[in-house]
Amino acid sequence: MADIDSWAAAIQSGDRAALARAITRVESRREEDLQTGQQLIEACLKIKSNSYRIGITGVPGAGKSTFIEQLGMRYIAAGHRVAVLAVDPSSSITKGSILGDKTRMQELSRADAAFIRPSPAGDSLGGVARKTRETITLCEAAGYDIILVETVGVGQSETAVHGMVDFFLLLKISGAGDELQGIKRGVVELADALVINKADGENMAAARTAQTTFKKALHLYPPKPNGWDPKVLLCSSLEGSGFDEIEALLSRYAVENRTSGSWNKKRTEQNIAWMQNTLDSGMQRIFQESSVIREEYQRLQEQVAQGNLSPFRAAEMLLKKITFEAK
């Protein structure tokens, strides 16, 4: 544990190599590494942090990298330290489609106050998301107080990122006709702000139209649990325009929610939800790995699928087949 404590102290002191090595432990597939990673996380949870976790999603081509570069450099100019992480479950197949190439964030990748880490690889979204969630804890202990978590606007990854950030931002470009090109159902509802990027030059008129359309659409949704009314903003990452408003909005959100207590309430709820989900999937895994039960499970599922057995009855029959004891 002395090792762990001095490692954590190194992380806290701003030793980038110590942080990077810790993340590697958390991302590892080796049981021994993972245990070290867990010990490091426990030590890092004790280190006080006052961070702002911001999730950023958008389809490929929405300009996430340049947006993050702009936003990140502004935060650094204001004296913050910025970590850029990602959740991309496809990266193990596509070999890192997002953040893999640091050259897309040239300034940020050279800045001392920035730490960029590509998405961990993984077979499942759950695994990838967990690693990123744990890396947030390590980065916060290292003094990064602005945590930008990037994800692509496909699949369930936005929901996972939404569950680990304070503010969720959907980046869009104004398009012809179908305004939600490729964005999955439900993602717009998760957004605390919708930012229309590339609002410059010839795109300006289309961007303004999109802004009006989305303002109307968002107005149709009831307010968020914390009372926040999602906003629609314009920006151009290329020209650097619109970022004053974005920063002001992010700041106002933080002040309002910290004052009202919603900030901590949301973080607590997020933590409890991660615990419950991990518990649920762990129980399912144990359940499905039991060779005796697995066959019965498949047999009953088949009958349910064919409509010959009530799904409730099938579940009860399986539950009766297990003993479940505390050690």
Add this chain to the structure above:
Amino acid sequence: MADIDSWAAAIQSGDRAALARAITRVESRREEDLQTGQQLIEACLKIKSNSYRIGITGVPGAGKSTFIEQLGMRYIAAGHRVAVLAVDPSSSITKGSILGDKTRMQELSRADAAFIRPSPAGDSLGGVARKTRETITLCEAAGYDIILVETVGVGQSETAVHGMVDFFLLLKISGAGDELQGIKRGVVELADALVINKADGENMAAARTAQTTFKKALHLYPPKPNGWDPKVLLCSSLEGSGFDEIEALLSRYAVENRTSGSWNKKRTEQNIAWMQNTLDSGMQRIFQESSVIREEYQRLQEQVAQGNLSPFRAAEMLLKKITFEAK
């Protein structure tokens, strides 16, 4: 079992009392009754049915009862048999806020080809939903081929109803300003059709405006998994106008989805989801009822809530504390 078979035969022959008694068994809290109920359901699942399950939601005041009365009587006139069920988890507290009063469906409640059953009572949405889902099976065996399932537009009950029907209809009235009065986040996304009721007299202009607004809003969503593009229609349950279009839409949806195979696919997926959810909640219940684990669970949850323990680590610690064996 001879009893069960003759009981099921009585249900199939159209004996209303036999059907009502079977539903009472399914809704009972007594273990013995529930077992009889399960046996009846298994027998009824063997009886062939070609039903159309239609979910109808809307806030109180949207006019669900008169809408169901109109739609139901039209189906009866076309030779169908109509069952009207409900999911209202609040009914055990409010003593049946919906469907409790059959006088609101005067014609339907007198029609031989209609069967109206108020929401079962229950402590949890899961329990109430399950009973209604099982009652659908009994009604289908009794030859009801149009199943209308009503629910109020609050809480999670719409999601439960959405998970047991072929078509999900959101009933609205055109309102001043906030078009989604009281409708919970996400419900609009579940809808296969949005029907604006009370589109008559002085309301007509406002209803048309609301129709345009919603058409635009729905267009922002990507298509449903089955490729269906949700529609926005107008009607007046009072004047009986708009129902030709609603019936035509419901009919077209059924034809398209039955032809493409989406119909059966969706039903199978719904059944598997009910099975998995029942299994999950059953495992959670066993888990939380174990006195040794429960205390540990609460202790760890507290630490997670305070941010002193990783939610993943907490879940793992709990999972290690149980043995989970097949009998």
